[in-house]
Amino acid sequence: MSYDTVIELRNLVRHYTMGDETVKALDGVDLDIGRGEYVSIVGPSGSGKTTLFNLIGGLDKPTQGNVFIDGVDISQLDAYELAWLRCRKIGYIFQSFNLIQVLTALENVALPTVFAGTPHEEGLKKAEKLLSSVGLGKRIHHRPGELSAGQQQRVAIARALANDPAIILADEPTGNLDLQTGQEIIDLLHGLNKAQGLTLVAATHDLKMIKASDRNVWMRDGKVERIERG
Amino acid sequence: MVYFTISDAVRLGIDYIKRRFQRTAINVASIGLANSFLTSLIMTDLFYATFNEYQGSSIGVDAYQYWLVAVALIVSVVGITNAMLISVYERYREIGTMKCIGALDQHILMLFLVEAIIQGAAGGIIGYFLGVVAAVLSSGFTTGFNIIFMVPITELLGYLVGTTILSILLSIIASMYPAWRASKLPPVEALSYEL
Numbered sequence: 092m093s094y095d096t097v098i099e100l101r102n103l104v105r106h107y108t109m110g111d112e113t114v115k116a117l118d119g120v121d122l123d124i125g126r127g128e129y130v131s132i133v134g135p136s137g138s139g140k141t142t143l144f145n146l147i148g149g150l151d152k153p154t155q156g157n158v159f160i161d162g163v164d165i166s167q168l169d170a171y172e173l174a175w176l177r178c179r180k181i182g183y184i185f186q187s188f189n190l191i192q193v194l195t196a197l198e199n200v201a202l203p204t205v206f207a208g209t210p211h212e213e214g215l216k217k218a219e220k221l222l223s224s225v226g227l228g229k230r231i232h233h234r235p236g237e238l239s240a241g242q243q244q245r246v247a248i249a250r251a252l253a254n255d256p257a258i259i260l261a262d263e264p265t266g267n268l269d270l271q272t273g274q275e276i277i278d279l280l281h282g283l284n285k286a287q288g289l290t291l292v293a294a295t296h297d298l299k300m301i302k303a304s305d306r307n308v309w310m311r312d313g314k315v316e317r318i319e320r321g
Numbered sequence: 322m323v324y325f326t327i328s329d330a331v332r333l334g335i336d337y338i339k340r341r342f343q344r345t346a347i348n349v350a351s352i353g354l355a356n357s358f359l360t361s362l363i364m365t366d367l368f369y370a371t372f373n374e375y376q377g378s379s380i381g382v383d384a385y386q387y388w389l390v391a392v393a394l395i396v397s398v399v400g401i402t403n404a405m406l407i408s409v410y411e412r413y414r415e416i417g418t419m420k421c422i423g424a425l426d427q428h429i430l431m432l433f434l435v436e437a438i439i440q441g442a443a444g445g446i447i448g449y450f451l452g453v454v455a456a457v458l459s460s461g462f463t464t465g466f467n468i469i470f471m472v473p474i475t476e477l478l479g480y481l482v483g484t485t486i487l488s489i490l491l492s493i494i495a496s497m498y499p500a501w502r503a504s505k506l507p508p509v510e511a512l513s514y515e516l
Contacts, residue, residue, distance in 0.1 A: 150421065150508045170425060178423025189418040189512065193340040205329050206423035250422070 134310030182251025241272035334435035352444025360452025401495035417511025433500030441492030445485030
């Protein structure tokens with residue numbers, strides 16, 4: 092299958108300075124990810140998965156090299172444009188869900204629509220629809236603390252979809268879940284990828300996720316070790 | 322463009338206050354007590370002045386008591402700064418998350434300042450009424466408890482507005498540094514923070 096490229100990484104380098112030492116978290120990564128593709132970034136901890144995730148998501152700046160999203164070099168963007176990108180183009184899913192504890196599931200999902208300037212009522216309607224599409228239609232007024240881990244991750248997925256992003260970035264989305272729940276989350280993500288043509292990039296070391304993906308990028312010591320088709 | 326209006330900030334700010342009521346209550350109490358101290362002094366002064374007008378006497382409030390009020394106000398500002406800083410630490414991850422879904426620095430700043438304003442207003446109003454009650458009780462034995470009805474209502478209202486505005490200003494000043502810190506947090510750092 093061929094895709095047009097939505098994410099391009101060119102000679103991506105990210106160094107951290109810790110005291111006198113320089114840690115090469117990423118050491119020259121080149122990678123193209125196509126539209127609608129499901130790519131797993133795999134590797135032991137410390138291999139640079141999360142750093143890569145942060146750079147693709149515009150949460151961190153590379154020491155060297157470029158990240159292109161839809162042909163735009165995101166290191167050239169100012170704070171406004173970067174916020175726009177995070178808000179509209181990319182949906183984030185985290186290992187620890189990162190829901191806002193004081194808000195209900197519905198308000199959590201509606202929050203990105205607030206930043207996108209969607210009228211309040213419309214945003215809530217959208218959030219309600221998304222929550223029922225992830226199977227939480229009856230729990231929209233629960234707070235994160237009243238939901239199970241799997242349900243919280245579903246809320247997080249619904250939130251990631253709130254502004255119809257082109258790309259979903261997931262950092263170990265099944266890392267805090269039991270096997271059964273993890274599988275359900277993978278099925279949900281995989282379904283979104285196939286049904287809606289969402290580009291899905293997931294950092295993981297969950298074998299079930301690796302099996303589901305189109306391509307697996309194996310990382311080691313900040314470099315791409317090998318790429319294999321799923 | 323990313324949109325986030327004052328009314329969104331107010332809505333979210335009220336949510337935060339409702340659901341983290343304890344911390345807010347401490348801040349409100351801190352401002353409220355300081356303002357009640359200030360109000361009781363102003364009111365006692367006012368009652369004495371009114372009393373003097375009718376009776377031709379010359380009783381008053383000692384000037385050094387105003388210094389004590391100034392100290393109380395400063396202490397409350399420091400206390401609020403401390404409480405707000407803790408509140409920023411507690412919300413590190415939330416701030417990171419909000420930045421991930423499109424919040425700009427100024428939106429985070431706005432959220433914290435909205436909370437500060439609401440706290441200041443609540444503390445100011447509560448403190449004012451406590452202060453008036455305290456002043457009536459403390460000066461009533463000298464001037465008679467009906468003294469409060471001899472003071473023009475416009476003057477009472479004027480002090481209500483004045484001290485409430487002062488309380489809001491103090492709350493904003495106290496929250497400026499914590500809010501600024503929160504808004505400048507880099508998202509990656511905020512997200513990886515474990516409390």
